[in-house]
Amino acid sequence: xxxxxxxxxxxxxxxxxxxxxxxxxxxxxxxxxxxxxxxxxxxxxxxxxxxxxxxxxxxxxxxxxxxxxxxxxxxxxxxxxxxxxxxxxxxxxxxxxxxxxxxxxxxxxxxxxxxxxxxxxxxxxxxxxxxxxxxxxxxxxxxxxxxxxxxxxxxxxxxxxxxxxxxxxxxxxxxxxxxxxxxxxxxxxxxxxxxxxxxxxxxxxxxxxxxxxxxxxxxxxxxxxxxxxxxxxxxxxxxxxxxxxxxxxxxxxx
Numbered sequence: 001x002x003x004x005x006x007x008x009x010x011x012x013x014x015x016x017x018x019x020x021x022x023x024x025x026x027x028x029x030x031x032x033x034x035x036x037x038x039x040x041x042x043x044x045x046x047x048x049x050x051x052x053x054x055x056x057x058x059x060x061x062x063x064x065x066x067x068x069x070x071x072x073x074x075x076x077x078x079x080x081x082x083x084x085x086x087x088x089x090x091x092x093x094x095x096x097x098x099x100x101x102x103x104x105x106x107x108x109x110x111x112x113x114x115x116x117x118x119x120x121x122x123x124x125x126x127x128x129x130x131x132x133x134x135x136x137x138x139x140x141x142x143x144x145x146x147x148x149x150x151x152x153x154x155x156x157x158x159x160x161x162x163x164x165x166x167x168x169x170x171x172x173x174x175x176x177x178x179x180x181x182x183x184x185x186x187x188x189x190x191x192x193x194x195x196x197x198x199x200x201x202x203x204x205x206x207x208x209x210x211x212x213x214x215x216x217x218x219x220x221x222x223x224x225x226x227x228x229x230x231x232x233x234x235x236x237x238x239x240x241x242x243x244x245x246x247x248x249x250x251x252x253x254x
């Protein structure tokens with residue numbers, strides 16, 4: 001099929017998925033609730049006891065909370081994809097002249113839109129709580145680009161989970177480690193005070209360079225080499241997840 005046909009199929013199915021989201025906006029609200037709860041808890045309960053070098057703690061905290069927002073949101077992608085498969089929707093699509101990859105890309109694009117809305121909600125709450133930034137327009141665009149790339153990477157992981165899962169619980173369970181991974185990073189506290197092995201893990205897992213990059217962009221300070229490490233993690237996860245999803249899809253649906 002032509003590229004224009006594939007694009008048209010993807011946009012049509014994406015519109016279908018987005019219509020479901022708009023009819024049930026509670027999924028976006030639910031996605032934002034837990035990160036907002038973490039914001040309130042850590043800023044107003046733990047913030048005064050955490051030393052972040054004199055910085056405003058909500059400024060320090062927000063990048064990690066944004067990553068948790070995405071990790072929470074992509075669980076719905078795996079859930080919705082699993083329900084489509086269990087309902088036989090993909091088999092019905094196969095009997096129609098629809099590009100095979102369109103259904104998967106529709107779920108991915110829907111996830112991207114829903115997560116961007118949730119990220120905007122969480123950022124708005126952070127502003128109300130005192131978040132301030134000296135970021136330029138270019139820095140904001142860089143923040144948006146990194147968050148989009150991170151969302152795509154985790155969403156394709158969600159697609160893998162949705163395709164491979166045997167139950168609804170199994171489809172969304174993959175997101176739990178992703179949600180708690182920021183707790184073992186520099187998202188909530190500096191890594192310098194962590195015990196040796198924990199500090200090593202925190203400094204060599206994907207969340208820390210992404211958080212440090214976002215933090216520097218928000219603060220308007222030089223990002224250094226962290227941005228390249230962050231991009232490498234995002235692109236690497238995205239590539240592996242995409243290839244895995246394509247392989248599982250071919251095996252299941254031909």
